[in-house]
Amino acid sequence: MSLILFNKPYGVLSQFTDSGTQTARPTLSAYIDVPGVYPAGRLDRDSEGLLLLTDDGRLQARIADPRFKMPKTYLVQVEGAPQEAALRQLRQGVRLNDGLTLPAEAECIDPPELWPRDPPVRFRKSVPDHWISLTIREGRNRQVRRMTAAVGLPTLRLVRWRIGDWTLEGLAPGEYRIAD
Incomplete structure (x- = not known):
């Protein structure tokens, strides 16, 4: 195997x-x-x-x-500054067009030390960006992007860091x- x-x-x-x-x-x-x-x-x-x-x-x-609800952790660069209300919404579950998501683990993190992306993420001086760590236990189509957008934090870069162990x-x- x-x-x-x-x-x-x-x-x-x-x-x-x-x-x-x-x-x-x-x-x-x-x-x-x-x-x-x-x-x-x-x-x-x-x-x-x-x-x-x-x-x-x-x-x-x-x-x-x-069905097995294996946790998947993503490092997500979002547009905007995450407020506690948005993080709380992610932690409680977000209503998407295909139903309510399971609660996620969500927290603000320092920018991770990652490789440069090619092409680079667009940068705008007038719009701040921040990083969050988001752990989900389901796998809907483009779920993380849809969840962050639903709480007013569009995803700029998405890196899956962990699956289970x-x-x-x-x-x-x-x-x-x-x-x-």
Whole structure:
């Protein structure tokens, strides 16, 4: 059984082939040369960070299936200054168009020491940005982005840092390692 921890760069699809457009987009096949592994969950093309891949179907389901409520922690650069009311809303659950989210863990953090993003996040002198750590236990489509937008804090950069006990620690963008 293999479990691979991969630091998915911005702009890379969470799949091995791209059948979506005429223009070829980067996929996992440009980075991972281990046969028979598949992503356990997804990470949007415009998001970065930890993506787990495995050749074990049961493990893949346990990681990806919302029934198991595996915690996923994201470092989120948001536009604006998070007020306690917005953080409290995230902690209690946010009403989205597909229903109320489960309560999240949310806190303001100092800017993390991350790699530069390519392309860089747009910077505007007149609009402050801050970082929050957000841990969720479900996996709706673009959930973190929708949650932060719903509380008035649009996401500028999104990095998944942790899934369960697995972390991105020590992996540069495009690098992977096989878990012990």
